[in-house]
Amino acid sequence: MSTKLRAAIIGATGYGGVELIRLLLTHPHVEITSVISSSNAGAPIADSYPHLNQIVQDTLDAIDVGLIKDKADVVFLATPHGVAGELAPKLLEAGLKVVDLSGDFRLKSGEVYEKWYKHKPADPAYVAKAVYGLSEVFGEEVKGSELISNPGCFPTATLLGLMPIVKKGWAELGSIIVDAKSGVSGAGRGLGLGVHFSEINENFLAYKVNKHQHTPEIEQALSRVAGEEVMITFTTHLVPMTRGILSTIYVNLKEKHTEDELIKLYRHYYEGRQFVRIRDKGKWPATKEVWGSNYCDIGISFDERTGRLTIISVIDNIVKGAGGQAVQNLNLMMGWDEAAGLAFTPVYP
Amino acid sequence: MSTKLRAAIIGATGYGGVELIRLLLTHPHVEITSVISSSNAGAPIADSYPHLNQIVQDTLDAIDVGLIKDKADVVFLATPHGVAGELAPKLLEAGLKVVDLSGDFRLKSGEVYEKWYKHKPADPAYVAKAVYGLSEVFGEEVKGSELISNPGCFPTATLLGLMPIVKKGWAELGSIIVDAKSGVSGAGRGLGLGVHFSEINENFLAYKVNKHQHTPEIEQALSRVAGEEVMITFTTHLVPMTRGILSTIYVNLKEKHTEDELIKLYRHYYEGRQFVRIRDKGKWPATKEVWGSNYCDIGISFDERTGRLTIISVIDNIVKGAGGQAVQNLNLMMGWDEAAGLAFTPVYP
Amino acid sequence: MSTKLRAAIIGATGYGGVELIRLLLTHPHVEITSVISSSNAGAPIADSYPHLNQIVQDTLDAIDVGLIKDKADVVFLATPHGVAGELAPKLLEAGLKVVDLSGDFRLKSGEVYEKWYKHKPADPAYVAKAVYGLSEVFGEEVKGSELISNPGCFPTATLLGLMPIVKKGWAELGSIIVDAKSGVSGAGRGLGLGVHFSEINENFLAYKVNKHQHTPEIEQALSRVAGEEVMITFTTHLVPMTRGILSTIYVNLKEKHTEDELIKLYRHYYEGRQFVRIRDKGKWPATKEVWGSNYCDIGISFDERTGRLTIISVIDNIVKGAGGQAVQNLNLMMGWDEAAGLAFTPVYP
Amino acid sequence: MSTKLRAAIIGATGYGGVELIRLLLTHPHVEITSVISSSNAGAPIADSYPHLNQIVQDTLDAIDVGLIKDKADVVFLATPHGVAGELAPKLLEAGLKVVDLSGDFRLKSGEVYEKWYKHKPADPAYVAKAVYGLSEVFGEEVKGSELISNPGCFPTATLLGLMPIVKKGWAELGSIIVDAKSGVSGAGRGLGLGVHFSEINENFLAYKVNKHQHTPEIEQALSRVAGEEVMITFTTHLVPMTRGILSTIYVNLKEKHTEDELIKLYRHYYEGRQFVRIRDKGKWPATKEVWGSNYCDIGISFDERTGRLTIISVIDNIVKGAGGQAVQNLNLMMGWDEAAGLAFTPVYP
Structure with missing residues (x-):
């Protein structure tokens, strides 16, 4: 008889879902008891992902709340937005814990959700209940x-880079500009010219300029911590690589501070949180230095000439930016060590 | 007897030099009469670049001003900074025309040069004489x-993106932030961990944050056009691809303008200049769309929420950002069609 | 009044078609008078390919033989197999010249075509008429x-690598093994997991092992030159890059020959043909050394230990492997210099 | 007091060494007690590899057998060839166990070693003692x-692909051709044009054709299992990716066998060995499907037309091809589960 927590993954054939499988397979307190996909039910998951051959023997289950209730204690929702909004309430009613990786419960305002996602928002009662799991900031x-x-x-990536300075009150809140770059896996496994190898390889481009749905999510969290409404400029770019996000963040500071002071502030803010690493003065992180891991690495530079702070923050978008942070949140939910199942080294090179 | 202009290329075994060879080989009014390298003199250039086998039979010449004078009318300097500062005066004294691709004659202030390049500046008399060849702006x-x-x-890439709005006086000059991204060829053919495939592939990183030597060059040109001193924040990033630069530029506008107005302004500014292409509303260029060509493509987005303009500007760093613009400048110097030898299509995909 | 040959391109929105546009735009004797696509008719081609903005103003035409007859003298068919088989006869009846880039007229046996292409073969009368345009071999x-x-x-790539040795009679014909590798553009612009960036980047794989439809095409040409039936082993692999093919070819020789002798044989065979370049002893070509150009570069190594010859042959799959050779064939058809419009240097790096 | 086995890694700043660190950090029975580098001694290893910040605090030790003896029970040698041959005897004399990742003890014949490595062979007494650790074949x-x-x-990759068929006696031993492809990390962290990003990205090439030093290593192991001398043709190619090897292997079979029979043979041969996975009929593995893991995946195709078997075998060159197999061998040496510390899933995508 197993004493491990039983986990189901809905949306197991997406990149977020399959990364959850990788992470949970070596988690000391969890076992995967159901991998679920609205398409492909009945087929072995290894048909979709041959790297799982002889590792995961399971066939994909269909979405069936009754069945999930029997097989699992916690459900990870790695589904497109719109789906989780429907499913999560039913799963919660059935007594399951839910970790939702989609955008459906992130924005507290249904109106704002509808504006940016062009989709009907989830039931406000559940939205109100949902905890925004930025582990190092709202982990409590x-x-x-x-x-x-x-x-x-x-x-x-962006909020972890901004929190210490915003919380401290040193930032001119109206000045924040976020220039973000992502590997292609962020677009998922769906097909399109935008993920076609011959179009994206040896290419770099901006997309959804001033229109990305992550804008209000960043603003909401910043506003909450700042205690006033924050509006940012946010641009996303596609990098010809598979994994990794780098956010370059520009903020005017109200007063000048030395880089030593600023680094001290950042290190103090993240004290005891092993997944955020602040670089020494004059060093900035590269996405490859967190590849495949749950780390967020941050470097800063203060420009005396312009009084502007530049923050560089990197994560692996599928780990700390999706499945890894989801596991970290499960660990926090359950009162386990936050690093359980996540204490591995980035893969380099 | 040839009636073509005779060109010598010094630094022919660097990426800038070898691109000049590619471009000049099909130029209607120019013939290459000497390819010169301080190292490898006497060896066929095809030993260094096998793609030139049976195309360029020449062996590399050593640097010898007397010899160059006999063989050439114009000299392209594709040498590291520091070298051109020494060589150009001698070549000019010998009656040759000079197009210098290095940074040695770009900054009018020797003090500023020394601060950013950590190198002794060139003779001020020659610096004063040098024309900054941003073709579409200072072509006259x-x-x-x-x-x-x-x-x-x-x-x-950056100045072509900024000029129309700065010239028009609509930009808040203190607000300019340039977030630039470059392919690896910008670092040249020299060896180092920073261009090592296994370190750079599937990696994205910032470098020289607030310290890149192109900062004062951008500021000098902007200041000249604005009629007042401009200071910018400038960050450079390395993209895991060979060619291409994309600059994302953020500017606060003094007043709101519609995107239609702004696009009209940009198109008017570049009227008649075939190598700058302004994208339609809601479209932004990708580096691959100018790959291998002399084009600079620009797209803009004005964010009503923040009053901030975002400009996306792309070039091929080795063509428009080096050898191509050098040829364009030669064309302008000589009074030829500015597109002579450059009227080819980007290579796609 | 233009005296240039008027060309139409059917399938202009595929990679082969768009490369034909690039090449023909600078061809001295040809003008493009119609770009044709079965989908997207009426839309500017620059909507599909923004790199053509302000270069090609044309909107796409529908396929209409009457209209093509009025606008063009020669038609390039860059369509999927099955389409050309239907269209070419009609175009020929209308008095047009046709260069077909698909597989529809390559295999002389309808039965063999049907077996490998799983499609009904074209009219045998036209198949009989079609000339297999391997320019350096069957150019006459x-x-x-x-x-x-x-x-x-x-x-x-494969046949140019094999022809000299097979023609000479030195090869053991039963021993030929072709291990071929291609960039992703060979799969075209269509969507699928097999061209999805996140699946193909940082990945290398074999596909269609012993089942690729190019097998009988290679065998047919070898058999014709050898004067007896040749059967080969042929494997194709996908390389995480956009352009380029490298074929590594293994052949047992009937007798030992020195590498000097072999290189001499190869150079003699291709004498006067500028697009095939034979490397010196101990040198092998890389795909990048022909990138964007019409060259085929070949290197060889004879292993005394095993008596086996290894031939390395590289091309740019979209130029010499598609659009470039098509233009070269047009040049030969018309009696022009075979290099007209193709005399440019590979793009490096 | 630790009851774990204490491991030292010499050559810790190479790719093989740093991968050993990654793997051993999560090994249940091992602790790393010394990371050693002939250069950089005294500096934190995280200075060379920032991804290890706050994970490995150690500074690099110099090579000092006395010190190693005090700190370690087992030593991994991840040094260039030539170094291990000198060091291993001293370490063994000091009572340490040694796992050597270099080529110095692989070839039983000093003469053959000298011919292919152009270096003086190690002491024959130690060469004789060394066990060739192809885990699934010589694990006993x-x-x-x-x-x-x-x-x-x-x-x-090659031997695991060939062993079942050679052992069974079905292969024509004189017919074996190995066409191998490797990611760039195989060339290590040293600098050179051959690992320069701008030269290797979007490029594919063959190297050391008929001259690779792994040729006699493959032949020696095959000969031993076959009971007669085997000579192969072996070609290596460089793939523009960081990790992964794919070997395409061609063998004539003495008699025809169905693919079902052959797959059965392969599965039987590797029964109980979890790190070798044989694909189903008509499926071939991709390097990405073993990325970051210790798996070797194999697919086969038998061509009825030519009587030739094609075997596709993939590994991660730094895991199963270096550090992972070294750990697997340590596990076998110590009598532990061979998967201890290695039971993780490939990283996908």
């Missing part, structure tokens, strides 16, 4: 919660 | 000049 | 022909 | 041994 709220809304990939 | 001055200082790759 | 037959069947990309 | 000999010679990356 995650403990004991039943419904975690896992942050987006860009918001994770 | 290029005509008839003897010494062209060819702009840097980042400044070319 | 191309002159004056009305219907050229342009070779496949793998066959071009 | 590894148990209890003191000196393991870890196989090369190409030999690992």
Whole structure:
């Protein structure tokens, strides 16, 4: 008889879902008891992902709340937005814990959700209940919660880069500009010219300029911590690589501070949180230095000439920006060590 | 007896030099009469670049001003900074025209040069004489000049993106932030961990944050056009691809303008200049769309929420950002069609 | 009044078609008078390919033989197999010259075509008429022909690598093994997991092992030159890059020959043909050394230990392997210099 | 007091060494007690590899056998060839166990070593003692041994692909051709044009044709299993990716066999060995499907037309081809589960 927590993954054939499988397979306190996909039900998951041959023997289950209730204690929703909004309430009613990786429970305002996602928002009662699981910032709220809304990939990198300075009150809040770059896996496994190898390889481009749905998510979290409404400029770019996000963040500071002071502030803010690493003065992180891992690495540069702070923040978009932070949140929910199942080294080179 | 202009290329075994060879080989009014390298003199250039087998039979010449004088009318300097500063005066004294692709004659202030390049500046008399060859902006001055200082790759993309709005006086000059991204060829053919495939592939990183030597070059050109001193924030990033630069530029506008107005302004500014292409509303260019060509493509987005303009500007760093613009400047110097030898299509995909 | 040959391109929105546009735009004797696509008719081609903005203003025409007859003298068919088989006869009846880039007229046996292409073969009368346009081998037959069947990309690299040794009679014909590798553009612009960036980047794989439809095409040409039936082993692999094919070819030689002898044989065979370059002893070509150009570069190594010859042959699959050879064949058809419009240097790096 | 086995890694700043660190950090029975580098001694290893920040605090030790003896029970040698040959005997004399990842103890004949490595061979007494650690084939000999010679990356992929058919006696031994492809990390972290991003990205090439030093290593192991001398043709190619090897292997079979029979043979041969996975009929593995893991995946195709078997074998060159197999061999040496510390899933995508 197993004493492990039983986990189901809905949307197991997407990149977020398959990464959850990889992470949970070596988690000391969890076992995967159901991998679920609205398409392909009945087929072995290894048909969709041959790298899982002889590792995961399971066939895909259909979405069936009754069945999930029998097989699992916690459900990860790695589904497109719109789907989780429908499913999560039913799963919660059935007594399951839910970690949702989609955008459906992130924005507290249904109106704002509808404006940016062009989709009907989820039931406000559940939205109100959902805890925004930016682990290092709102981790205390995650403990004991039943419904975690896992942050987006860009918001994770960006908010971890901004929080110390915003919380401290040193930032000119109207000046924040976020220039974000992502590997192609962020677009998922769906087909389109925008993920076609011959179009994207040896190419670099901006997309959804001033229109990305992660904008209000970043603003909401910043506003909450700042205690006033924050509006940012946010641009996303596609990098010809598979994994990784780098956010370059520009902020005017109210007063000059030395880089030593700023680094001290950042290190103090993240004290005891092993997944955020602040670089020494004059060093900036590269996405490859967190590849395949749950780390967020941050470097800063203060320009005396312009009084502007530049923050560089990197994550692996599928780990810290999706599946890894979801597991970290589960760990926090359950009162386990936050690094359980996540204490591995980035893969380099 | 040839009636073509005879060109020598010094630094022919660097990426800028070898691109000049490619471009000049099909130029209707120019013939290459000497390819020169301080190292490898006496060896066929095809030993260094096998793609030139049976195309360029020449062996590399050593640097010898007397010899160059006999063989050439114009000299392209595709050498590291520091070298051109020494060589150009001698070549000019010998009666040759010079197009310098290095940074040695770009900055009018020797003090500023020394601060950013950590190198002794060139003779001020020659620096004063040098025309900064941003073709679409200062092309009139290029005509008839003897010494062209060819702009840097980042400044070319950035300045072409900024000029219309700065010239028009709509930009808040203190607000300019340039977030630039470059393919790896910008770092040249020299060896180092920073260009090592296994370190750079599937990786994205920032470098020289607030310290890149192209900063004062951009500021100098903006200041000249604005009529007042401009200071910018400038960050450079390395993209895991060979060619291409994309500059994302953020500017606060003094007043709101519609995107239609702004696009009209940009198209008007570049009227008649075939190498700058302004995208339609809601479209932004990708580096691949100018790959291998002399084009600079620009797209804009004005964010009503923040009053901030975002400009996306792309070039091929080795063509428009180096050898291509050098040829364009030669064309302007000589009074030829500015597109002579450059009227080819980007290579796609 | 133009005296240029008027060309129409059917399938202009595929990679082969768009490369034909690039090449013909600078061809001295040809003008493009119609770009044709079965989908997207009426839309500017620059909507599909923004790199053509302000270069090609044309909107796409529908397929209409009457209209094509009025606008063009020669038609390039860059369509999927099955389409050309239907169209070419009609175009020929209308008095047009046809260069077909698909596989529809390459295999002389309808039965063999049906077996490998799983599709009904074209009218045998037209198949009989079609000249297989491997320019350096069968170029004499191309002159004056009305219907050229342009070779496949793998066959071009492979056959150019094998012809001298097979023609000479030195090869053990039963021993030929072709291990071929292609960039992703060979799969075209259509969507699928097999061209999805996140699946193909940082990945290398074999596909269609022993089942690729280019197998009988290679065998047919070898058999014809050898004067007896040749059967080969042929494997194709996908390389995480956009352009380029490298064929590694293994052949047992009937007798030992020195590498000097072999290189001499190869150089003699291709004497006067500028697009095939034989490397010196101990040197092998890389795909990048022909990138964007019409060259085929070949290197060889003879292993004394095993008596086996290894041949390395590289091309750019979209130029020499498609559009470039098609233009070369047009040049031969028309009696022009075979390099007209193709005399440019590979793009490096 | 630790009861774990204490491991030292010499050559810790190479790719093989740093991968050993990654793997051993999560090994249940091992702790790393010394990371050693002939250069950089005294500096934190995280200075060379920032991804190890806050994970490995150690500074690099110099090579000092006395010190190593005090700190470690087992030593991994991840040094260039030539170094291990000198060091291993001293370490063994000091009572340490040694796993050597270089080529110094692989070839039983000093003469053959000298011919292919152009270097003086190691002391024959130690060469004789060394066990060639191809885990799934010679694992029985590894148990209890003191000196393991870890196989090369190409030999690992190739030999695992060939062993079942050679052992069974079905292969025509004179017909074996190995066409191998490797990611760039196989060339290590040293600098050179051959690993320069701008030269290798979007490029594919063959190297060391008929001259690779892994040739005799493959032949020696095949000969031993076949019971007669085997000579192969072996070609290596460089793939523009970081990790992964794919060997395409061609063998004539003495008699025809169905693919079902052959797959059964392969599965039987590797029964109980979890790191070798044989694909179903008509499926071939991709390097990405083993990325970051210790798996070797194999697919086969038998061509009825030519009587030739094609075998596709893939590994991650730094895991199964270096550090992973070294750990697997340590596990076997120590009598532990061979998967200890290696039971993780490939990283996909």
